[in-house]
Amino acid sequence: MSGYIKTLQQAYENLHQDGLQLKISTDWHLQPFFLQAVAERVQQALARFPEDVRDQVPVLLTAHSMPKRVIENEPDYIDHLKETAAAIAKRAGLADDRWMFCYQSAGHTPEEWLKPDFADVMPELKEAGKQHVLIAPVQFLADHLEILYDIEVGAREQAEEHGIQFARIESLNTSPLFIKALAAVVKDTLAQ
Template sequence: MTYGSATTAEHVTEYFEHIYKGRASRALIQDFENRYRLVGHSPLVEITESQASHLQELLGDAYVVRAGMRHSAPFIEDAVAECKAAGATSLIGVILSPQFSSFIMEGYRTAFIEAAAKHGLEEGDVVAEPWGTEPHFVELLAERTREALEKLNKKYGVSVPIIFTTHSLPKRVVEKDPSYLNQLEATIDAVRKRLDPGLLWYAGYQSAGHTPEEWLKPDLVDILADLHKQKTSAVLIVPIQFLADHLEVLYDLDIAAKKQCEEHGIAYHRIELPNTDPQFIEALASIVKKSEMQ
């Protein structure tokens, strides 16, 4: 299960209607339409469906694997209905966010449980717990970071710093559920143990929402400004929460953050996301098997 996405600029109004129920301003819609035009296309839905297909292949015929989105088709209920039609007798839901606040993710659980009940699959249903330190996932992040740093350190002749990024949340949400921050720290610690202990690293938040309330700090924008003051020549961005290419990466990082780097004279680089890497599919399989024992 994942959040969902508009595919192109033409789908933003419909997508926002599902999220905001008519409360999204025209200015916000136009802003995001422009972002989608700049990236051309968000492949989140296709990649998530491909992840499900690869997981199905790995798990075999004893399982039925489908992808469901919270705010765009195919919806979570569509996925549950397909599972039932394919012969499933119980369900395991995996939220495609390694670290999550139960407060924020309650919508996933609600959609999952209601869909299961509607299709007669409520008995024995499980939603996987946060899985930010799953070994296959952590090793994939570390491996991609090591490989990128080896090339960048050689290219620039210095030790290039990294910035671990994750999606920001309103501060009030974390005050209600501080476990989110603990999960982020656990993922970063697990990855760092597999990297050079002398590596210079930072951790920050990205993609803060369009609301006046206080969001988590430090923001990626602030970290890049500080690196500019330190005359940093290059940086490697390491997203630890995003699992497939989508707007928060293709625009927020590859366009907006890259532009800020250029303005600061910093060469922008980021690791590839997990997408359908076999090691990530192994991670998903491990999460499913572990959840069966809950």
């Protein structure tokens, strides 16, 4: 999101420090090690389902919802998240009809937030006869509030209210493959 970059650049300029350089890593949403790290988490989580249902479990690839007005100003941001989700699904071997991109953690303000939220998807899954669901955040890289509460508690409750067995992928946290991705992003940024 360009607002963060602009704020950081302005703070850097305000420092007036000779010899201090600023390099910002920008678009790395398709970094191969990152995509593989998340895809492996999806595969590991699916492997924990009983063998007789494993191949039918729908996978919800989620990102943080935002007010619609924010995205109207930066449509590339959501396009990148959707590209990330599609690339992860492909690497994880998910058929197109088995996964979907949706949002989570919408704010509690009167303005319109991006949809569908995973809460909106649970009744649709139940209506389609689904009894299991796997949630895989593609935007969140480590355990924090939106993972440990919004998903682990909130999404689980919403799934169970509809009779759906819930699971989520393990967060990347300190995954060696994810660390390798971060190192590659830093090296690429420094080489520019």
